[in-house]
Amino acid sequence: MESAPDSLETVQTSSVSHDDYQKTADWLMSQTKHRPQVAIICGSGLGMLADTLKCQDSFAYSDIPGFPQSTVQGHAGRLVFGELKGKSCVCMQGRFHMYEGHSLLKGVYAMVGGPNFETIAEARLLHRLGVDAVGMSTAPEVVVATHCGLRVFGLSLITNKDSDSVNHEGVLEVGRLRSHTVQQLVTELIGRMEINNNNTNNAA
Numbered sequence: 001m002e003s004a005p006d007s008l009e010t011v012q013t014s015s016v017s018h019d020d021y022q023k024t025a026d027w028l029m030s031q032t033k034h035r036p037q038v039a040i041i042c043g044s045g046l047g048m049l050a051d052t053l054k055c056q057d058s059f060a061y062s063d064i065p066g067f068p069q070s071t072v073q074g075h076a077g078r079l080v081f082g083e084l085k086g087k088s089c090v091c092m093q094g095r096f097h098m099y100e101g102h103s104l105l106k107g108v109y110a111m112v113g114g115p116n117f118e119t120i121a122e123a124r125l126l127h128r129l130g131v132d133a134v135g136m137s138t139a140p141e142v143v144v145a146t147h148c149g150l151r152v153f154g155l156s157l158i159t160n161k162d163s164d165s166v167n168h169e170g171v172l173e174v175g176r177l178r179s180h181t182v183q184q185l186v187t188e189l190i191g192r193m194e195i196n197n198n199n200t201n202n203a204a
């Protein structure tokens with residue numbers, strides 16, 4: 001069984017932007033000629049999978065700009081590029097876990113009715129219930145879209161940490177500041193989206 005980090009000091013929080021990911025990817029692409037078609041995450045005890053790769057280029061996570069560090073015992077913390085059966089692959093020798101403080105910036109969204117913002121006490125209560133983000137929309141839209149058989153991807157821009165000093169103008173301002181990043185993200189998502197034209201079954 002994997003052992004979790006000993007103390008909270010080793011916990012890392014991941015608040016990583018699309019630009020940060022891009023810089024890390026650019027750095028890696030400049031260091032290796034491999035262009036992986038297959039990516040393998042090696043779990044505990046499975047790091048040896050990387051040994052099967054030929055023509056390896058290997059990088060310690062600690063040497064990769066912006067890359068998270070592996071804290072779990074037995075995880076080598078190395079990214080290994082190479083070839084397997086003629087296919088270009090990359091192996092992660094060491095993965096990241098929620099208990100290490102990593103998260104996919106994926107979370108629980110709660111809708112409050114608005115138009116007023118929730119009080120600090122209400123926000124704390126929601127937080128204790130497991131809520132990561134609060135808004136005044138989205139939930140009814142998802143309910144209706146799902147009812148119509150649409151596939152739904154919910155994306156919220158976090159504009160403020162609490163409702164203490166927020167106002168709508170502040171929300172709009174952060175939206176303006178982040179507009180380029182959001183545009184890039186949505187453009188990328190749509191570019192990668194596979195459209196299913198079968199309207200009777202999960203059409204996008």
Ligand SMILES: O=P(O)(O)O[C@H]1O[C@H](CO)[C@@H](O)[C@H]1O
Nearest residue numbers: 114135136137138167168171
């Ligand atoms: O309306 P959406 O796009 O959800 O954005 C947010 O902005 C408003 C508050 O300023 C709320 O409506 C809140 O949900």
Ligand SMILES: Nc1nc2[nH]cnc2c(=O)[nH]1
Nearest residue numbers: 112134135136162163171
């Ligand atoms: N309910 C709610 N909606 C928001 N929309 C943007 N920020 C907030 C917030 O703090 N609370």
